[in-house]
Amino acid sequence: MSGQPLLKVRGVETYYGNIRALNGVDVEVNQGEIACLIGANGAGKSTLMMTICGSPQARTGQVIFDGRDITRMPTHEIARLRIAQSPEGRRIFPRMTVYENLQMGASLDNLKYFDEDVKRIFKLFPRLEERQSQRGGTLSGGEQQMLSIGRALMARPKLLLLDEPSLGLAPLIVKQIFEAIKELNKTEGLTVFLVEQNAFAALRLSDRAYVMVNGHVTMQGSGKELLANPEVRAAYLEGGRH
Amino acid sequence: MADNNAASVRADDSLFQKGIKEGLFAGAISFGMFLLYIGIVTEQNIHNELVYRFRWGLLAAFVIIAAVGRFLIVTVVQPWVAARKANAKPAVEEKGFFSKNFLKIALVFLVFYPILAVTLAGTQGSLKYVDNFGIQILIYVMLAWGLNIVVGLAGLLDLGYVAFYAVGAYSYALLSSYFGLSFWLLLPISGILAALWGMILGFPVLRLRGDYLAIVTLAFGEIIRLVLINWTDVTKGTFGISSIPKATLFGIKFDASKEGFAALFGLAPSSAYYKIFLFYLILALCLLTAYVTIRLRRMPIGRAWEALREDEIACRALGINTVTTKLTAFATGAMFGGFAGSFFAARQGFVSPDSFIFMESAIILAIVVLGGMGSLTGIAIAAVAMIGGTELLREMEFLKHIFGDDFTPELYRMLLFGAAMVLVMLFKPRGFVGSREPTAFLKERKNVSSSFTKEGHG
Numbered sequence: 001m002s003g004q005p006l007l008k009v010r011g012v013e014t015y016y017g018n019i020r021a022l023n024g025v026d027v028e029v030n031q032g033e034i035a036c037l038i039g040a041n042g043a044g045k046s047t048l049m050m051t052i053c054g055s056p057q058a059r060t061g062q063v064i065f066d067g068r069d070i071t072r073m074p075t076h077e078i079a080r081l082r083i084a085q086s087p088e089g090r091r092i093f094p095r096m097t098v099y100e101n102l103q104m105g106a107s108l109d110n111l112k113y114f115d116e117d118v119k120r121i122f123k124l125f126p127r128l129e130e131r132q133s134q135r136g137g138t139l140s141g142g143e144q145q146m147l148s149i150g151r152a153l154m155a156r157p158k159l160l161l162l163d164e165p166s167l168g169l170a171p172l173i174v175k176q177i178f179e180a181i182k183e184l185n186k187t188e189g190l191t192v193f194l195v196e197q198n199a200f201a202a203l204r205l206s207d208r209a210y211v212m213v214n215g216h217v218t219m220q221g222s223g224k225e226l227l228a229n230p231e232v233r234a235a236y237l238e239g240g241r242h
Numbered sequence: 243m244a245d246n247n248a249a250s251v252r253a254d255d256s257l258f259q260k261g262i263k264e265g266l267f268a269g270a271i272s273f274g275m276f277l278l279y280i281g282i283v284t285e286q287n288i289h290n291e292l293v294y295r296f297r298w299g300l301l302a303a304f305v306i307i308a309a310v311g312r313f314l315i316v317t318v319v320q321p322w323v324a325a326r327k328a329n330a331k332p333a334v335e336e337k338g339f340f341s342k343n344f345l346k347i348a349l350v351f352l353v354f355y356p357i358l359a360v361t362l363a364g365t366q367g368s369l370k371y372v373d374n375f376g377i378q379i380l381i382y383v384m385l386a387w388g389l390n391i392v393v394g395l396a397g398l399l400d401l402g403y404v405a406f407y408a409v410g411a412y413s414y415a416l417l418s419s420y421f422g423l424s425f426w427l428l429l430p431i432s433g434i435l436a437a438l439w440g441m442i443l444g445f446p447v448l449r450l451r452g453d454y455l456a457i458v459t460l461a462f463g464e465i466i467r468l469v470l471i472n473w474t475d476v477t478k479g480t481f482g483i484s485s486i487p488k489a490t491l492f493g494i495k496f497d498a499s500k501e502g503f504a505a506l507f508g509l510a511p512s513s514a515y516y517k518i519f520l521f522y523l524i525l526a527l528c529l530l531t532a533y534v535t536i537r538l539r540r541m542p543i544g545r546a547w548e549a550l551r552e553d554e555i556a557c558r559a560l561g562i563n564t565v566t567t568k569l570t571a572f573a574t575g576a577m578f579g580g581f582a583g584s585f586f587a588a589r590q591g592f593v594s595p596d597s598f599i600f601m602e603s604a605i606i607l608a609i610v611v612l613g614g615m616g617s618l619t620g621i622a623i624a625a626v627a628m629i630g631g632t633e634l635l636r637e638m639e640f641l642k643h644i645f646g647d648d649f650t651p652e653l654y655r656m657l658l659f660g661a662a663m664v665l666v667m668l669f670k671p672r673g674f675v676g677s678r679e680p681t682a683f684l685k686e687r688k689n690v691s692s693s694f695t696k697e698g699h700g
Contacts, residue, residue, distance in 0.1 A: 053558075053559060055558065074558075075558040076557075076558050076564065079558070079559055079560060079561030084560075085559045087555065091556040091559075092553075092556070095551075095552055095678050096549065096552060097680045097682075099680070099682055100680060100681065100682055103545060104545060104557075105560060107542060107546065107560055107561060110542055111542075151560070155560065155561065
């Protein structure tokens, strides 16, 4: 599955004003793999995700995507390199229809592959097809998450960043969404970088995993390794299941 | 059966009693409230002393209006609303012929409106209808549609829109009086200049949103006005620029000369022809604005504007350059303001900074909000109601018999705006036409969509 490193984050430090949110983070994601980052609230997971997208930009360190240094690039140009993001809180366009939301996702190619891609998305998430002329804001949380991922996929990404896709969703929907991610990875070889609090589901899915605490990456390994790691189990798995 | 009747009579009785009670209460409160504000008026007498005088009649009128109004609300309106809520119709409603073809009917009416006015009121009598009502309303329709691009589509709250109107008006006024350029050349130039100023405003405010943006645009509007007032060498300050050349129709002038329009077509000289010409001109400009808006909404840039209104961060993550998107929104909106401005200058023949005060921006914005942000139809209806209503107030001379000779109804136009605002926000919080029309469908529209797409609160 894995190949060349597609995304390399090297010694990144990100600040909000004077507060250091990321403290020398090193992360690598290889071509064609699912990588995940787990950690508690406020560990800096979403900040890392946003830093990769250039908002906020890293103060020191480097973000390298596909051999290019993207550390100082503006967000929209990073997106044009085919890094698509399903941001935290989904951020779909609430007054626009599902169909229009997907159109917005295909802005990069000016709708060139739209018809073909929209069929793919509807096959992946049949619920979206049923709801295509409904406004984004009237969808349920799970449907909104599907739309957010679908919209990101419309950009034909090389790297898909998913920020807490399971946030606030029913377990059944979470399962559906994780299955969809797995399928995308298998059938299309899509590289996925996933940030999750739902450590169990995320680790089971991942080829490579990182644990983040207070702006540091404290542990890394394959998903299976971390699942078996007693520290990880104590902190993120069993603690949550008692 | 009898029991039922008795019960309903009793209910009516108690409703009536409640109405009387609440009416008297409202009367008492309004008496207390208005006693000092309306009951007593201070005046300067001949010796320059301040004296006061009671206005019992006027006070009584206000108290009676309050009491009767409350009585009617309690006995008629509230039961009616309750009854309507109880037998609320299902959401799917068959549209009538009128509402289906509303736009076509409105357009046909507008095309024939001047002809209708001339037939009914005579050439000279049509002036009032074509000029005061027709042109005046259409100018505001155009301005509101222009502002709609900035506020309604791109979601950038602009309180200084009148600045672009002013730029357009002064561009035409100055360039035509100093260089003698023609209206048809200056119309696009004014638009381009206004668009340029739109970009100049756009740059510094790119990082601002919401309230902060509103304040800066407000200041920008004031800066333009103050420059117009103080740059007396060029703009003649508060005196304004007068005798601005009129627009021409393929080189035909609208004056009393031998080559003038009336003489050429063998008609009796009248200023009405110029106004009718202007009516069709502003109608064409309005249609252009609407056409461009509708087209743009279906194009990538229009979609980007709407997405920007919804969520700026998501836009950037999708690879949309928010800087150019915002600037084009400001520039496009400003351009239509500029067109309207140069038209305004050609119509009035006179411009002064007084025409471009903040209140104008507020009125235009109020029309956009009342109409429903983003909806062209709603905004047009709001403009007709608001500007037409203002003009109607001028006609209400009979009110002088009630409120005394020094009563000037048109001073109450802001009251009209306030009342309309409160009513619309109470009953239709998203404006007359609050629903957003989607711009794209997969194949054809599904029937379920209309009932499902009702807006939630949020």
